[in-house]
Amino acid sequence: MSNILEVHNVVKRYSQHTALNNVSIDIPKGVIFGLLGPNGAGKTSLIRIINQITGPDEGYILLDGTKLNQNHIKDIGYLPEERGLYKKMKVGEQLLYLAQLKGLSEKQAMEKLKEWFIKFDIKTWWDKNVEDLSKGMQQKIQFVATVMHEPKLIILDEPFSGFDPINADLIKNEILELKEKGSTIIFSTHRMESVEELCDNIALINKSEKVLDGAKKDIKERFKTHTYNVEYLGNLGDLDNQFDIINTENIEDNFSKSIIKIKPEVPVNQLVRQILDRVELRSFGENIPTMNDIFKRVVNETID
């Protein structure tokens, strides 16, 4: 699998601070890529560089194997976090205008827009002024503006903020459909539940530096604590020294809950066997770190 986007050693400095310090990221084709990081970490700076709104001070970026240039503008669709449209302009006119800025001819733009207007069932909006639409409706229009030219790379900055759950689902399905069609989606957010749900790969930026990246499942594997949650009836007593009971607490109806850590090379089945010998098992599960846990852990570590 080749990379749609390669960020090589990018440095961006402003007068007071360094926004990006030697950041390198590879984004494989056809994935949903989560660009994570706390506020002010440098995500927006990186996105602006990818969009060629600003240039890097050092380093370079390859899009589909070639160095980023003006011809790539039509290959990228960008939905900024702070959304906005021309308020006094009609929806249809505005989208036609934005599509033409992305390099579509008026005719092509018209065709594409028709499809989207049918798909979202918003045909009646065409002649409305943007300011007469609700915020959610405006967001939909903006989403159409982002993807109508069928870009190879779609950059969505906090795409779900401002959407009600129904529209958020609608957009989520669109994102998945776009991925299906072969687009790559960069997804900048600090809302971990959507990362958990959608992203294949992630990169975490903190304090201007990339601190973590890779496939989501690999990262989860890497951050695995090898701990298991066990709920049972009875007394567990002491276990083998391969196993370490970190914590036990009583929960309702005389049941107990223990967190048990095992040595990485020891098979889980051994633990299960020992437990079954001693107590009546109610539930058993591996303690897999959520993206939220990983995010917090990494960010806090780099603070220390």
Next chain:
Amino acid sequence: MKNILLILRREYLVRIKKKSFWVMTLLMPILISGFYALLFWGVFNSRDAQKVSIIDESGVFTQKFKNSSNVKYEFVKISLDSAITRLNQDRKDKTDIVALIPKNIMEEPQGLKIYTGKGVGFEIQNRIERIVQNEIRNVKLAKAGISQKVLDEADVDVSSKVVVVSKEGDQKEQNTLASTILGTFSAILMFTTVLLFGMQVMRSVIEEKTSRIIEVIISSVKPFQLMVGKIVGVGLVGLTQFALWITFTFVLTSISSSLLPANQMAKAAQEQMSEMPEKQKDEIAKKVNETPNSAGKVVAFMQSAKSLNIPLILGCFLFYFLFGYIFYASVYGAIGSAVDNETDTQQFMTPIMLPLLAGYVIALMTVGQGDNKLLFWASIIPFTSPITMMARLPYGVETWEIVLSMLLLVLSTIGMVWFAAKIYRVGILMYGKKPTFKEIGKWLFYKG
């Protein structure tokens, strides 16, 4: 280039489609032609004649005050106090003005007093003074042994023609009044439109910034393209408006002047004059010149206006508008990019307004003073030249001065656009803090 055209088209169409554009476009010529109509109306249908009651204590002036269309004189033999009660009152013998000519007017010409309820126009005051002054002179000359005949013969009307001689020796008649009006008017128009359309650019930049669409746009086009497209688009709106103004004004003034008696009367007066013997003609001309605001003045003005080089002035106006506008619009654009909302623009507006205002004031104060050094330099220096050169042009300006002024304007406009683009590029992405001049200065050195 394609992007600039797209942006330009949007900026243009959005404005042309606005109601306010058409309101402005239609209203302005109506105002101008209405003013024009009012002028003629004022000449021929002046308000009710003002009644002037004269108390002549000296008894010298009895036959000397002649009624005219807008002033009726009446000699009254009542006390000043009772005459004054006639002012300000709703009564049959109401009078607008009371003029008291004291007994010793011959010895003390400053003794003339004018009483009024509502204030008195400069014109009437002037007329009364002049009649008294003439008569005092006549009486004194008569006492010195000069006969009335000699006095009449000595009363000649002198009027001059100003002839401008160019270096090549060409002579051209110049009409000072027409030049002054045209110079002042075009300077005011230049100041207003540059300011108006410059501000529009600024507002448009702020709108894009506050609505946050800016980030989407500049992910598709370069900030410079956006700025240029915007400035040119708004500028074309300005040119469209001028074209429409000129057309409408022309149509409306031709309609209004053909409806009003002014032209016909003026024409009739002209025809009559051409049939008259030379002497009579002079007398009429004299009368016409004696009364300001009269048909003769209008005719003379209209004729001399023809001697002005209108194509040159119009061409220069368009040139100076275009570059003066781009010059200031780019500054306004840069300011718009640096702030988050219009209220934050105040601190930057003053330094931008100053040169424009200076040009405006210089133009109005010194219009017609061909050798004024201040006016000369102001018309060469790009900050003020679009306005001040317009004030000079109707009087004739040396070609090299125009060329130098235009050249400097073009060069500095290019410089200003470059300068503004650097600020604009950084400014449009800056939110939250109110920038200072120092900070904006730093933006100039930011790398792409």
